[in-house]
Amino acid sequence: MELIGWIINISFQKDETHIWIKDEHKTLHHLAVNYxxxxxxxxxxxxxxxxxxxxxxxxxxxxxxxxxxxxxxxxxxxxxxxxxxxxxxxxxxxxxxxxxxxxxxxxxxxxxxxxxxxxxxxxTKSSPLAKCRIKVAPNGEFQIHMLETIRNALYSVVPLKVMAIDVAVKKGDNPFPSETDPIDSIEITVFSSHELLNTDFMANAMPASYSLSPKNLLDVLAMVEGDDIQSFCIELDSNQQLEYRSDQIWGYITLKPLSLTAKVSRAYWESDAFLFEDAFNEPQALILLAGLVQYYDPDVLIVTNGDRFTLPYLANRAKYWGIENDFQLGRLPCKLPLHNGSQSYVSYGQIHHKSMPIYIPGRIHIDRKNSHFFEDSGLFGVIELSRLGGVPPDRCARSTIGTVLTSIEFMIASTSNPPILIPQGKAKGELFKSSELLLVADNGGITYPALPGMYGKVWGIDFASLYPSIMLKHNISSETVLCKCCSDTGEKVPEIGYHICAKKRGIVPQTMKLILEKRLFYKYLQRFCTDPMLKKKYYGIDDSLKWILVSCFGYLGFKNARFGSIESHQAVTAYARHYLRIAQQVCQEHGFQTIAGLTDSLFIQARDDRYNTLENVTKTIKAISERTGIAINVDGYFKWIVFTNIKGHSGIAALNRYFGAYDDGRYKIRGILGRQHSTPPAVKEFQKEILEAMANLPDPEGVIQAVPELFTILEKWKRDLKHRKIDPKNLAFSIRSGKENYVSNTVQALTAKRYQKFGKHVKAGEKMRYIIVDNDRTDIDRVRLVDEKPSEYDVQWYLGYFEKAFLELVDPFMPKEVLDGKLRKQESILRWIQLEASASKKNLNHETAREHNGI
Amino acid sequence: MLKIAASIQEERLPVNGQKLPRFQRLIHEWLPGNIHLVESDDIKQVNQDMHCVIADACMGNWKVTIIDAANSFNPYLLDRYTENEDTTTILKKILLARPFQTQQHVSLIDQAYRQIRHNRQLVLATSFFQPFRQALKENAEENITVDLMQSVRLLQKVAVKGATVIVTDKISASNPLIPFSKVHLQFRNLGSNIWLDQLLAHPFLPPNQYRHVEQQVKKSLSQQLTLHDFF
The missing domain is CATH 3.30.70 (Alpha-Beta Plaits)
Incomplete structure (x- = not known):
């Protein structure tokens, strides 16, 4: 038997390996082979x-x-x-x-x-979702031959049938659902094409807000898929009496496990009503769900919160009704777990928490809340990484960026000739070095902190993918830095003097080459492609590749990285420092002074207006690119930019907290409250409003003069707060729990304890959402959880918080007399602004009066 | 084998009792060919204090090798203890590497063992069991037991070869190194600098020599603050 198609997924059961492969005619084949x-x-x-x-x-x-x-x-x-x-x-x-x-x-x-x-x-030297030919002998032995290379950028994948499932629970008094609560409704959305998913579905983050009526959906599908329409959207509601109309039968669904026959009416398409023969109840809903999954046989199953809650919950409900054996969602019989574990892990200094994956045999189960790549890059991002790394798509969706990167490196190693094999674990640790060398080598990226304040006419320039480019250009990999063969002849890393192998190409640079080249191509496609659907697809792929590039440097120094080492990590930063210094020097030669610099970017200001031209900047970046061999781009021209200071020290800049307005009216923010994940949405909106107002101002002087006007925005929000016009949900903080057992009485601790009150034990890294309702209290009533749907909040406390958010934006450039001495206090600054605001109003009134009087 | 090593009359690492009160007042000298286990509930403080021991060793022309699992080595802190000596020269005498997981830990102790050439050599292993604890927490390592046994065995070999081995770690119920340590110091409530209430199995100091010691540690202002620091 010989087939040409795309491997959707594989699964192992007993001694057999099951392969699901879809051929060019979209027909699915299930092969049981001996791998x-x-x-x-x-x-x-x-x-x-x-x-x-x-x-x-x-x-x-x-x-x-x-x-x-x-x-x-x-x-x-x-x-x-x-x-x-x-x-x-x-x-x-x-x-x-x-x-x-x-x-x-x-x-x-x-x-x-x-x-x-x-x-x-x-x-088998193959990849999932990449076109291949598979030959299977009668005894189960098989061979896979790839018909395309993973380097191929313009590839096509057979359309995948996608089904999204959302389950709502009928909650009791407890704001958190439990496995004993009955099902409230099950929403099923089926798409015949993943293109549709990638455009419309991702545009609307929540399927519940999906506004297509069935008729419209038909139109859309017809447009995409021609006559091949298999998709619809149904909602099961346990409160609803469902009826069956025999005259308008659209299709039959045979629910094999219980031999129960349900009939789906064509009338559904016209009337929004889903029809069913009997009164609807929970076990029927479960059976119908399983039946629909079996009948429509989706390749991709998107279950919201599937790993953490939904699938174990459904399994529990099925067990409760005694139908657990019939409740099958996979293409092979498998029982869903009744309880699923989870784990906390640290990444980039932050504690994260994730549930253990639940894989459904034969299908690509994606939990939207447990998939970084799917959330960020969509299905095509997942497919691209899955192909590159040879990682099954359901595993790829849940993997960390580092895991995918390692898989791509494995692929490159195994496809080299002769192959590079992978020893157990990661044995290569840091080499002993003198602490004097360590002091230099461990320095990280260079930072030129700005003096806090506001600057006008600033150019932002930054290197494009600096770290990956360095790895590629200088052949940096664990096996090439401080290699055994080139200690005399190898290239020397600046500052630290490590040598780099001149005889062989490292695995990491090879990986970087693949990803950088692909990304460049997709960027090109995005720019010149006119089809919005394809544009979105390329954006998703580009985005997934970007994530790999973002983390490849950090992963090089990660303790479990197979092709990383501390020394190669240090070599990259040494080169980056070297290049940033060169860039700074070139800028000086071209009449610019450095305002600030951070790792791969510089903020430069012309020494006088002669140099402040686009031609001069273009010349400068060209010179930098020539001197360094790495592309550098102009991020933009800032009419004004503000670098904030660290708390309590007006003279020391916070390196990663700044905001500024480009000359085209856009603005850029980094590190301020409006950019932080934990900040309540209302505060983000408030800062956005102020920044939008500021972004229209032409220069630093204009911004300073506009402070009293900006203050009126604060006053408007404060009025809304006082009159409780702001939805408490929008005042909720969203933070990650730092640990599992708190002993103190901080807000975080009290929030965790409040979760515990409702029987939910918050694990390290899990997200908590809370609202301050009485900041004077020291017990768990200081906060309310968003899940409690509170109607109250501590107005006084939030007034102070909004003032803080306001001052974060205006404080760095306040006049000196306000910053000096006792006036430094928050109240004094606000009082000063208030006085100025009323003074400017008076002036305005005075001017108006003068106009009226014809003076 | 440990006994044989201990009986070798080697030059002992002298201490400067005036500079740093805690260990130095308790221990007059660190013994070559022995493992010294220093446990505390405030391991961060202990690792900071160890900089004084490192400084003493370097100034006494000892070779220092640090296996820094705690990633606690701070050259700026060391600078405070080096008196009038040139810190750069001192730093050159210190060899350092950081294990971030158990296999690296084993590999580094092995490397340290191979590097021992003479007896005036201090091997300091900070937060010795940290990688193992981390591995257990992450449940990522299959061969933790094997790696742990190998680490302890290699550390013994380092001591037997004549190095002065100091191991720091936080207090645990049954530290696997206790049977192998000639000197075992255990500090509790070290963070609040109140009393050193346990000094176990110390061969030289009877319990009546416990002393109340305090140490003021200032924060180092070593980080670059403004742009002017660069130009």
Whole structure:
């Protein structure tokens, strides 16, 4: 049997490997094959007889299917190929047993600690959702031959059938749903094409707000898919009496498990009413849901909060009604877990929390609340990374950026010739170095902090993908920095003097090349593509690749990175410092002075107006690009820009907190309240309003003069607060719990305790949303949770908070007399602004009066 | 083997009792060929205090190797303890590496073992069990037990080779290093600098020599503050 198509997903059950593949005619095929996972035994230092002896010994193992002697690099750091024994194991299930047995050989084992489903694609040199030819013999042995390369940017994927499920729970007194609460409604949205999903679905973040009526939906689908219409949107409501009209039958759904037949009426399309023969109840809803999933057989199943709550909840409800065996959502029988675990982890100094994944055999289950890539880049972002890394799409959607990056690196290593094999774990730690060297090497990116205040006529320039470009240009990877072969001849890293291998190309630079080139291409496509749907698709792919580039540098120094090391991490920052200094020097040569600099960007100001021309800036960035070999862009021309100070020190700049207005009326903010995730939406809106007003002002003087006017915006919001016109939901803070057990009485601690009051134990990294209702209290009544839907809030406290948000924007450029001495206090500043505001009103009145009087 | 090492009469690392009260007043010298386990509930403070020991060793022309699992080494803090010595010269004498996971930990101790050439050598391992705790927390490592046993065994070998080994860690119920440590100091309530209420298995100091010690640690203003710092 031979098929050409796209592998949707794979699953292991017992000793069989199940592959779901969709052919060019959109027909799904389910293949059960015998996949033999491969591991390698390193035979370095052994003579031919010893290798032969070891091979024979390996072959005698009862679970080993086949062995082969070959040559490969035993790690990315290996200088030359070594003899290795390829060992094919009977099935993925037996793989761990064989690995354990082979450990007794006391030889290094390679390619043995990878994720089993990723290993499938690595071993078969294939990728999910990439076009391939699969040949299956009658005995289950198979071969996959890729018909396209993952480097291909203009690829097409067979349309995927997508079903989104949202379950609402009928909650009791407790604001949080529990597994004992009955189902309120199940909303199912089915799309026949993932293009539709990627455009409309992602544009409306919540499916509930999806405004297409069924008729419109038909029109849209007709436009996209021609006559091939299979999609509709239904809502099941347990309170609703559903009826069946036999004259308008659109389709039959046979719910096999209970032999219950439900009929979906064509009338639904016209009337928004879904018709059903009997009175609707919860077990029927569950059976109908399972039946619909089986009948429409979606490739992608998007379940909101599926990992954390929805799927275990549905499993619990099914168990409650005794239909757990019939409640099947997969393409193979599998039971959903009744409880799902979760874990907290630290990333970039922040504690995050994620639920353990629930994989549904044969389908791509995506939990929108547990998928960074899907939320950010859409389905096409997930597909692109899945193809690049050989990661099953459902795993890819949940993976961290680092995991995907590592998978791409594995792919590149395995496809090199001879292949580079992967030793167990990550053994390469930091090398011992003198602490004097460490002091220099550990410096990180360079920062030129600005003197706090407001600056006019500032150019922002920044390097394009500086760190990935450095890795690519200078061949920086764990195996190339401080290599064993080029200590004399290799390129020396500035400042720290590490040498870089001149003989081989590292895995990390190869990965960077692939991603940078692809991203450049997609950027080009986005710019010149006129089809909005394709534009969105390319945007999603570009966005997913961007995330890889954003984190590739950090991951280079991560403790578990397979192709990273501290030294390579340090080499990148050393080059970045070197280049930023060059950039600064070139700017000086072209008549600019540096106002501030941060890692890969500079804010420069012309020394006088002669230099302040676009031509001069263009010349400058061209010179920088020539001197450094890395592209640098003009971020924009700021009419004015404000660098804020750190708390309590008016002379020290906060490095990452600034805001400014471009000459085209747009503005840029970094680090201020309006940009922080935790800030309440109303405060963000308030700062946005002020910034929009400020962005229209032409220069720093104009901004300073406009402060009293800006103050009126604050007063308007304060009035709204006093009159309780602001929805409490918009005053909610959204923070991550820093730990699990609080002992103090901080707001965070009290919020966590309030969650606990309702039986919800907040784990480290989990999000908490709260509103301050009485800031004077020291118990859990100081706050209310958003889930409690409170109607109250502490007006006085929020008034102060809005003033703080206001001062954050105006304080850095307040006149000196206000900043000096006792006037520095918040109340004094606000009083000063108030006085100025009333004075300007008086002046205005006076001027108006003069006009009236014809003076 | 430990006993053999301990019996070797080597030059001992002298201490300057005037500079830093805590360890230095309790211990008059650190013993070559021995593991010294310093446990505390305020491990951050202990690791800071260790900078004084490092400074003493460097000024006494000892070679210092730090396996800094706590990532606590602070050259600016060291500067405070080096008196009139040139800090750059001192820093050159210190070899340092940071393990961030258990396999790296084992590998670094092994490297430290290979680097020991003479006896005037201090090996300081800060927050020794931190990578193992982290691995257990993340449930990411399969071979934690193997790595842990190997770490302890290698550390013994380092001591046997003649180095003065100091290990810091936070107090745990059954520290696997206790059986291997010649000197075991355990500090509680160190953060509040009140009393050092436990001094276990110390061969030289009887309990009546406990003393109340205090230390003022100022924050280092070493970070660059303004643009002018650069030009």
């Amino acid at each position: 033999h996972p491969i591991m390698y035994v390193d035979a370095e230092g052994m003579n031919r007889n010893e290798v032969e002896e070891l091979t024979q010994k390996a072959e005698k193992h009862p679970h080993v299917v086949k062995t082969r002697n070959m040559f490969a690099f035993a790690s990315s750091e290996a200088m030359r190929v070594t003899p290795v024994i390829e060992v094919k194991v009977k099935s993925p299930r037996l793989f761990p047993t064989v690995v354990n047995d082979f450990r007794q050989l006391k030889r290094p084992l390679l390619n043995m600690d990878l994720h089993p489903r990723e290993k499938f694609f690595l071993d």
